[in-house]
Amino acid sequence: MDSERPRPVDIRTVARRAAVSIATVSRVMNDVASVDPKLAARVRKAASDLRYTPNTQARALVSGRSRMIGLIVSEITNPFFPELIQSFEDSAVERGYEILIGSTNYSPERMTQCVRRMVERKVEGVAVMTFGMDEDLLKELAHRRIPLVSVGATQQLDSATSLVVDYQQGIDEAVQHLAVMGHRKIAFIAGPLHVRSAKLREEAFISAMKRIGITPSPDFIIEGDHTMEGGFAAAEQLFSRTTKATGIVCSNDMTAIGVLHAVSGRGLHVPRDISIIGFDDIHMAQFTVPPLTSVRMACSDLAAAALDALLNAKPDEPARPQLRIPTRLIVRQTSGFPGQSEHSANLVPALERNLQKRPRRSA
Numbered sequence: 001m002d003s004e005r006p007r008p009v010d011i012r013t014v015a016r017r018a019a020v021s022i023a024t025v026s027r028v029m030n031d032v033a034s035v036d037p038k039l040a041a042r043v044r045k046a047a048s049d050l051r052y053t054p055n056t057q058a059r060a061l062v063s064g065r066s067r068m069i070g071l072i073v074s075e076i077t078n079p080f081f082p083e084l085i086q087s088f089e090d091s092a093v094e095r096g097y098e099i100l101i102g103s104t105n106y107s108p109e110r111m112t113q114c115v116r117r118m119v120e121r122k123v124e125g126v127a128v129m130t131f132g133m134d135e136d137l138l139k140e141l142a143h144r145r146i147p148l149v150s151v152g153a154t155q156q157l158d159s160a161t162s163l164v165v166d167y168q169q170g171i172d173e174a175v176q177h178l179a180v181m182g183h184r185k186i187a188f189i190a191g192p193l194h195v196r197s198a199k200l201r202e203e204a205f206i207s208a209m210k211r212i213g214i215t216p217s218p219d220f221i222i223e224g225d226h227t228m229e230g231g232f233a234a235a236e237q238l239f240s241r242t243t244k245a246t247g248i249v250c251s252n253d254m255t256a257i258g259v260l261h262a263v264s265g266r267g268l269h270v271p272r273d274i275s276i277i278g279f280d281d282i283h284m285a286q287f288t289v290p291p292l293t294s295v296r297m298a299c300s301d302l303a304a305a306a307l308d309a310l311l312n313a314k315p316d317e318p319a320r321p322q323l324r325i326p327t328r329l330i331v332r333q334t335s336g337f338p339g340q341s342e343h344s345a346n347l348v349p350a351l352e353r354n355l356q357k358r359p360r361r362s363a
Contacts (some may be wrong), residue, residue: 018046069310070118070126072102072111078226078254079282080299084129087303095311097124098280104130106195119144122171125310129302147304147313151197161309163302165197167204170295170327171249174277175208177293177329178247181337183275187220187232187245189255198226201251201279220245224255231258239266246274246338253278253285253294260288260334271336281330290333297327 011029015022020043027035028043035043046052071088074083085101092099100121102114111130118126118141127145130136138160141148148160178186188205191198202221209216222237223229231250235258238245250256256278263270270276270290278285281296306324 009050010336013050014043014050014052017050018043027108033086034164066122066124067096068098068100068121068123069307070100070102070114070121070123070127072104072118072128072130074113074130075105078252079284080252080280081129083283084299087299088127088307091303095307097311106130106192115141119146120178125149125313127306127310129306147310149309150340151302161313163305163309163325164322165200165297165302165325166327167197167201168207170279170297170329171201171204172208172211172314172330174249174279174293175205175212177331177335178249178275179212181335183247183338184214185220185243185245186214186216186247186249187222187238188216189222189224189238189248189250189259191226191251193223193225195226198251205249217243219243224251226252226254226260227256228258231255232262233258235259235262235319247277247335248274249277251279251280251361253280253282253292254260256292256294256334257284257288260292270334273337275335277329277335283328286325293332293335294329294330295327297325301325311361343358 011025012020015025018025020039022038024035025043025047029047055322067123069092071085075081081103085099089099100118100123102110102117104111104114115126123146126141126149128148128150130151138147138148138150142160147162150160151163151165175186184207187201190202190205193199193202205221206216219241220238222234224234231254234255235248236250239262248256248259250259256276259276260270263274263276268274276292278292279297281294281298285292285294302325305325309323
């Protein structure tokens with residue numbers, strides 16, 4: 001029976017169909033510009049008719065290039081990362097590259113495995129979007145002269161570009177948005193503080209509160225874990241405090257969605273009884289009930305900046321040390337005046353326009 005199976009189409013079959021040499025097929029498949037356009041069209045038609053798929057590993061051996069970019073993310077369960085992967089892949093495919101994805105789930109061992117796999121597959125660059133990678137591994141990639149982009153790396157490596165997210169800008173806007181509506185009892189639910197980006201967001205919140213003349217109480221800062229369950233549990237802790245917060249800023253949107261569920265479970269109303277602001281502005285934020293006010297850290301900005309830095313890297317030149325990624329507040333319906341009435345709710349757009357006119361903090 002095995003003898004009846006059709007043989008897989010190879011480059012020789014395409015060459016016979018197009019009546020050209022194997023070398024010509026190879027040059028066409030590798031987009032060599034010197035091939036006569038009519039001849040190239042004939043080869044591509046033959047390949048299409050035969051449903052020929054080039055062997056990318058063989059092409060990489062011949063050309064010395066894998067046309068593959070590595071992308072390492074923290075986790076897949078947080079919707080922010082699939083959105084980031086999609087943006088990165090869209091940009092990469094437009095430029096003729098594939099992506100090799102690795103997910104660390106915040107595990108150092110998984111992170112090491114991801115890096116090893118990237119090296120073995122001879123990727124042409126690696127974008128590390130884990131928001132807290134072991135910097136010894138960054139050094140290993142740099143040592144192998146693999147172009148590297150990392151979120152918030154602190155070490156200066158010649159072959160690495162650091163994407164610096166401006167957490168302070170967006171969180172300043174979030175706190176000022178609440179303050180201008182009269183909130184003074186503002187709480188913060190942080191992410192896991194062993195993750196550097198979560199610590200930076202917490203520090204940005206404390207700084208933003210001090211800018212409006214308030215030193216936040218330790219009782220109003222709760223460490224979460226960037227999950228909905230963690231947001232629910234942190235909200236329950238805040239509800240147990242003698243002094244109640246009127247506004248909660250969350251380190252990410254998944255936490256904020258958990259807070260929304262906790263508020264609903266207690267029969268409270270958002271934003272009349274409590275205002276909630278998330279961070280990341282995942283697509284789902286538009287469809288929570290009510291729609292979530294959130295600080296946007298655009299996946300498209302991160303993906304485009306990372307890919308541009310990798311593809312523009314030159315082996316004998318130092319990488320650009322830093323690229324700034326802006327953040328900004330997106331106001332929806334989970335933030336309002338304390339004890340908001342219908343009349344005061346109508347004032348929110350005008351106050352927000354005034355806030356947006358304020359000069360932005362310099363980078």
